[in-house]
Amino acid sequence: MTSHSTALSRSPEPPRKRPYSVLPGFRFTLGYTLLYMSLIVLIPLSAIVLKTSELSWNEFWNTILDERVIAAYRISFIVSFAAGLLNVGFGLIVAWVLVRYSFPGKRWIDGLIDLPFALPTAVAGIALTSIYAENGWVGQLLYPLGIHSAYSLLGIMIALTFIGFPFVVRTVQPVLEQWGTEVEEAAATLGAKRSSVIMKIILPELVPPLLTGFALAFARGIGEYGSVVFISGNMPYKTEIAPLLIMTKLEQYDYAAATAIALILLVISFILLFLINLIQWRMSARTFS
16 A cells, blocks of 8 residues: 555656757758658659559560660760760869969869859750861861761760769869878978879879769769750761660650660669769778778
């Protein structure tokens, strides 16, 4: 009886206070982020899968294994990869010059780097075609040498290099600005050669941002349409890219085939980007360890 009355006389425990969050508004911002990602990314990508499911397995495999489709995939990935590598070299040099040197017109050149971001892709394609065509300013110098700079794979690579160039520069530039020159000066003081400083100190630190810039430029090149459609010539099996083939299927009202081609393009792009990010993560882990 005594224990029962004692239990009844105990006051209820006060409610526990929620742990204090240094970052207020987490639930609201997380919910907004999930809603935004769902509306902009997840739902449209799910629609591609649902539309493709209208095809039977035989129709799906016949669509994606068609010789014309495989040729378009090959052109898109190979040329995008080559343009990404080219942008890595050009972007590194331009970022290095903009960070390490001062010269007249530096701000003007730095602003021009973002021009491919602001310029409509169709306008960029028309401008590049007019310049690199046989009667263009640059094309009239290249065609007599046997270099077909327009309506060829080279023309596609020129367009993809143009639209992917800012990604590498804007990824490497902040790293160089934060890094400074103290480490290089210390190595030079200790007697290290300039080539050793570049290969053993500078490049290892720049590999992660270069990989990120390459991945962004590569992914943009795979899905690029507006700047390529004018300068490529759109010849099947030769200069026809995968996005153009998707547009062709859409114009023929063959939506299921178009989404099937887009689905394979999406899966391959995701796998390649995942591998690049995995390599970058491992390199960063080795650096911090």
